[in-house]
Amino acid sequence: MDKLKxxxxxxxxxxxxxxxxxxxxxxxxxxxxxGGSFLLRIEDTDRARHDETAVAKIVDDLRWLGIEWDEGIxxxxxxxxxxxxERLEIYTEHIQRLLDAGSAYYAFDTxxxxxxxxxxxVQRKETFRYVRPESFPTADDAEKAVADGRPVVVRxxxxxxxxxxxxxxxxxxxxxxxxxDDFIIxxxxxxxxxxxxxxxxxxxMGVNYVCRGQEFLGQTWRHVLLREALGMDExxxxxxxxxxxxxxxxxSKRDGDVEVHSFRAAGYLPEALVNFIALLGWKSGDRxxxxxxxxxxxxxxxxxxxxxxxxxxxxxxxxxxDAAAEADADRxxxxxxxxxxxxxxxxxxxxxxxxxxxxxxxxxxxxxxxLGKCGVLFAADDSYGFDPKAxxxxxxxxxxxxxxxxxxxxPLLAEVDWTAEALEKWLKEYCQAGSLxxxxxxxxxxxxxxxxxxxxxxxxxxxxxxxxRTLTRIERCLRQGVSGV
RNA sequence: GGCCCCAUCGUCUAGAGGCCUAGGACACCGGGUUUUCAUCCCGGCAACCGGGGUUCGAGUCCCCGUGGGGUCACCA
Numbered sequence: 331m332d333k334l335k336x337x338x339x340x341x342x343x344x345x346x347x348x349x350x351x352x353x354x355x356x357x358x359x360x361x362x363x364x365g366g367s368f369l370l371r372i373e374d375t376d377r378a379r380h381d382e383t384a385v386a387k388i389v390d391d392l393r394w395l396g397i398e399w400d401e402g403i404x405x406x407x408x409x410x411x412x413x414x415x416e417r418l419e420i421y422t423e424h425i426q427r428l429l430d431a432g433s434a435y436y437a438f439d440t441x442x443x444x445x446x447x448x449x450x451x452v453q454r455k456e457t458f459r460y461v462r463p464e465s466f467p468t469a470d471d472a473e474k475a476v477a478d479g480r481p482v483v484v485r486x487x488x489x490x491x492x493x494x495x496x497x498x499x500x501x502x503x504x505x506x507x508x509x510x511d512d513f514i515i516x517x518x519x520x521x522x523x524x525x526x527x528x529x530x531x532x533x534x535m536g537v538n539y540v541c542r543g544q545e546f547l548g549q550t551w552r553h554v555l556l557r558e559a560l561g562m563d564e565x566x567x568x569x570x571x572x573x574x575x576x577x578x579x580x581x582s583k584r585d586g587d588v589e590v591h592s593f594r595a596a597g598y599l600p601e602a603l604v605n606f607i608a609l610l611g612w613k614s615g616d617r618x619x620x621x622x623x624x625x626x627x628x629x630x631x632x633x634x635x636x637x638x639x640x641x642x643x644x645x646x647x648x649x650x651x652d653a654a655a656e657a658d659a660d661r662x663x664x665x666x667x668x669x670x671x672x673x674x675x676x677x678x679x680x681x682x683x684x685x686x687x688x689x690x691x692x693x694x695x696x697x698x699x700x701l702g703k704c705g706v707l708f709a710a711d712d713s714y715g716f717d718p719k720a721x722x723x724x725x726x727x728x729x730x731x732x733x734x735x736x737x738x739x740x741p742l743l744a745e746v747d748w749t750a751e752a753l754e755k756w757l758k759e760y761c762q763a764g765s766l767x768x769x770x771x772x773x774x775x776x777x778x779x780x781x782x783x784x785x786x787x788x789x790x791x792x793x794x795x796x797x798x799r800t801l802t803r804i805e806r807c808l809r810q811g812v813s814g815v
Numbered sequence: 816g817g818c819c820c821c822a823u824c825g826u827c828u829a830g831a832g833g834c835c836u837a838g839g840a841c842a843c844c845g846g847g848u849u850u851u852c853a854u855c856c857c858g859g860c861a862a863c864c865g866g867g868g869u870u871c872g873a874g875u876c877c878c879c880g881u882g883g884g885g886u887c888a889c890c891a
Contacts, residue, residue, distance in 0.1 A: 375891085456817080505818075506819095525891090549886070580885080615839090617839090637823055638884060644842055692883090782852090786853085787851090
């Protein structure tokens with residue numbers, strides 16, 4: 331494989347979403363695998379939509395995933411600047427070249443006029459295509475138009491010929507000449523459109539491999555033609571099948587919960603997300619578990635599929651469960667701390683406590699599970715409520731057998747060694763002595779100290795809580811039982 | 816609507832003409848372990864969109880149909 335120089339060029343409109351993350355990942359993989367380089371460029375030529383905080387978010391999301399770039403914003407490089415908003419002169423210069431060569435021309439239509447033309451085309455049941463003027467307006471005409479208050483844009487005089495691109499994922503795709511029209515390359519505000527800026531930058535920055543979502547496949551002819559007119563080499567292309575939601579609709583940036591950041595805040599591990607995302611549109615045999623490093627090793631464009639993939643959250647959860655089970659204690663601690671820093675919780679930031687929480691919750695699916703199960707252990711002893719169903723089934727049933735057990739045990743608990751092991755051992759012996767199943771004792775205790783039937787193993791739960799608080803909670807539980815609250 | 820692309824279990828997919836009685840994973844269902852949940856173990860259900868060809872032989876190649884998606888912006 332030749333050394334590939336790839337790029338990820340997001341538009342800063344918000345957090346990175348999973349589709350963008352996959353594009354970034356594949357580009358990263360391609361560059362690493364080939365011994366080339368990966369660059370990050372910000373495409374912010376749309377002044378209206380520009381959101382400065384979004385750049386920091388995207389950078390943060392990418393780094394969290396472990397996707398590092400060799401060149402681009404924040405890290406620099408030889409072909410910067412890497413924000414299109416800082417490259418206006420470059421675009422202006424190239425547009426001028428096109429104008430001078432007769433490959434582009436000024437146009438003065440207002441949005442309203444364009445809209446009317448489109449309407450008309452729709453009524454004739456035709457696809458609207460901009461009609462090129464007999465002769466191109468001159469620079470003087472353009473100045474006059476400006477003086478008249480008319481918008482001045484520059485359109486590319488599109489050569490009318492079939493364009494065939496060779497795509498690494500889709501093979502040869504031909505766009506017939508009749509489908510093209512003279513698209514705008516410079517907007518009335520003087521900024522270039524995406525097509526021009528993107529093509530110029532890729533060429534100037536030495537990008538030789540363009541990997542992006544399939545939504546661009548039908549527009550690649552513009553880039554091919556533009557490059558040709560500018561005398562620039564063509565890169566290789568590789569379009570990725572789209573990621574759809576479970577309803578089969580295109581995953582939208584507007585779906586907040588599809589942002590990388592929301593998975594991070596929801597308690598997922600980046601290695602699980604990366605692994606999962608890699609499998610959306612790429613596969614190599616039956617294997618499906620990979621670390622980032624293993625992906626670099628295994629990745630190859632031939633494994634990229636053609637049909638769209640649906641984003642299956644259940645499978646992501648399964649991946650996360652496996653990733654959590656395989657991660658070592660330090661890794662999990664860092665992940666849990668990160669998760670907690672993004673969420674309002676009453677959990678302490680004491681590392682020993684956190685490590686213990688991780689141990690007693692072995693088998694957890696996401697960090698949110700830990701918070702869900704153990705949050706109550708850190709709440710005030712009189713602050714949590716009792717799940718009515720749990721109370722009924724575990725405490726009240728059989729004439730209050732659960733309450734009876736609690737009453738019987740409470741005084742004895744004052745004497746037991748307060749470690750998880752000792753507590754478990756003591757409980758087992760207590761059960762054996764009374765010919766009781768563990769559940770008959772452990773469940774009432776669980777409901778008493780957590781208000782629910784769910785918690786980590788009872789010994790560890792009680793140890794963490796401590797003797798005093800355990801007794802306090804049992805008393806409160808007994809009291810609410812009596813008062814029927 | 817024009818153009819482009821796609822089509823194997825519910826989902827991600829393996830499959831590059833005989834290896835397919837179509838494989839794996841997730842989900843689901845059933846069972847087991849366990850003091851609850853989660854985990855874990857065992858088992859099961861489940862697909863080649865339809866129709867024509869080509870071929871001794873098609874999930875695999877071709878054509879048509881159907882279905883789905885994308886794109887047709889002074890957004891990227």
